[in-house]
Amino acid sequence: MLISPWGDEIMSFEANLSRVDAIAIDGDDLVLSDGNGLYQRVDRGGQPHGEPFRLASILMDTDGLYVDHDTGDYWVADDSIAQLVRVSSDGTVMQRVDGASQASPLMEPQGITRDPRSGHFLVVDDADASDSLFEFNAQGQLLDVIPLAMGGYDAEGITIQPDTNTVFIAYDDGDMITAFTYEPTGDDDIPPMAASADDPGGCVLSGLPALGLPRG
Helix, strand or coil, X not given: CEECCCCCEEECCCCCCCCCCEEEEECCXXXXXXXXXXXXXXXXXXXXXXXXXXXXCCCCCEEEEEECCCCCCEEEEECXXXXXXXXXXXXXXXXXXXXXXXXXXXXXXXXXXXXXXXXXXXXXXXXXXXXXXXXXXXXXXXXXXXXCCCCCCCEEEEEEECCCCEEEEEECCCCEEEEEEEECCCCCCCCXXXXXXXXXXXXXXXXXXXXXXXXX
16 A cells, blocks of 8 residues: 555555565565465555565564665565565575664664665564664664654564655554654764663654645
């Protein structure tokens, strides 16, 4: 389903999969995942390009998907192994970032996206774990962790609108999407992984007003 920033449905289509757990933009196409290791490429109207396909055999629970437009690589957030996995289009595993071994463990990785300005990856961890936003650099180094309870409960999906520095996070509880302004680590003078719980750290999310926005 394609919706406006205010939640109005623009269009929708039936996917040729048992379910859809993740979606990514790849040029003029979309790539869908059923969450069980099966993927489908479709056009923007939902018409499939070829048959459903698989990537790497280690991917069994895809909850987040991002396609690197420059390389064609897939970045997969896999819940069952608690890892971020970079896979080439031919299925070769190029990189694995282990969530459990991070300074702040990422145990339930869900949505994943990339900020094209900084190159940082943004991953949400759902409420079965920390219910937080994890920020990584391009090499997979953890930069910061931001609790997401200020916007809702049980974060599942994330995307970014780079021209406005707006991050949209989808919460399972209440079927709600919350918009935040986003400043990546390195764009401010707050040290990353700040010790104080009241200090948002190097990555800054700030809430946008949810009601009363003019439509246009």
